[in-house]
Amino acid sequence: MKLFNEKIFNPYWVVGFVDGEGCFSVxxxxxxxxxxxxxxxxxxxxxxxxxxxxxxxQFIEFFGCGYVASDGPLKFKYLVRDLSDLNRVIIPFFQSYPLRTVKQLDFNSFASVATMMNDKKHLTEQGLLDIQQIKGCMNRNRIFESPNK
Structure with missing residues (x-):
């Protein structure tokens, strides 16, 4: 079973577009x-x-899930929040077609939190602390070593 509709977009184009315009957040x-x-x-x-x-x-059609919502007066967002859609479509897609930028690190963190949620660890104090720690090191909070070091 295909996880996406290749007639809408080329999957490699999607990877490049998401590398530039997408976000994985917790x-x-x-x-x-x-x-x-x-x-x-x-x-x-x-x-x-x-x-x-x-x-x-068209991303709704490509992935077969998600929705588009307003994000202020000048922007819209394609969103997937449903854990079953993330597990069934989005995570397997980006595992099959890896991102090319440091956004791959955010995807890896995102996927690990999804696994923790599938295992119900987010319902425990330790699991919640672990997730908050992962969240705190994602996206703009990610710290990189200077290449000159």
Whole structure:
């Protein structure tokens, strides 16, 4: 079974586009209705100016999941937050077609949190702490060694 519709986009083009415009993020939000008082939410997104709204809609067709939502007056986002869609489509796609930039490190962290959630570790105090630590080292918070060292 194909995880994506190759008639919409070439998968290598998608990888390049996501390398430049995509984001893999882990959110940890207060939620007093949960036992630990926190909720973990994974999100894969691609943000574009509103003039490229139709392009974002094609990602829904390509991946067969997700949705497009407004992200302010001038932007829209293609979003996938459903853990089953992330596990079934998004993570396997980027495992088969790896990213080419340092964004691959964020994807690796994202996928490891998904595995922890599949194993219900996010429902334990230690698991939640581990996820918060991973989250704290992703995206703009990632620290790189200087190449001159």
């Amino acid at each position: 959110g940890v939000y207060k939620n007093q209705t949960l036992r630990l008082g926190y909720q973990v939410q994974l999100e894969f997104s691609i943000t574009q100016h509103k003039r490229d709204h139709d392009l974002l809609l």
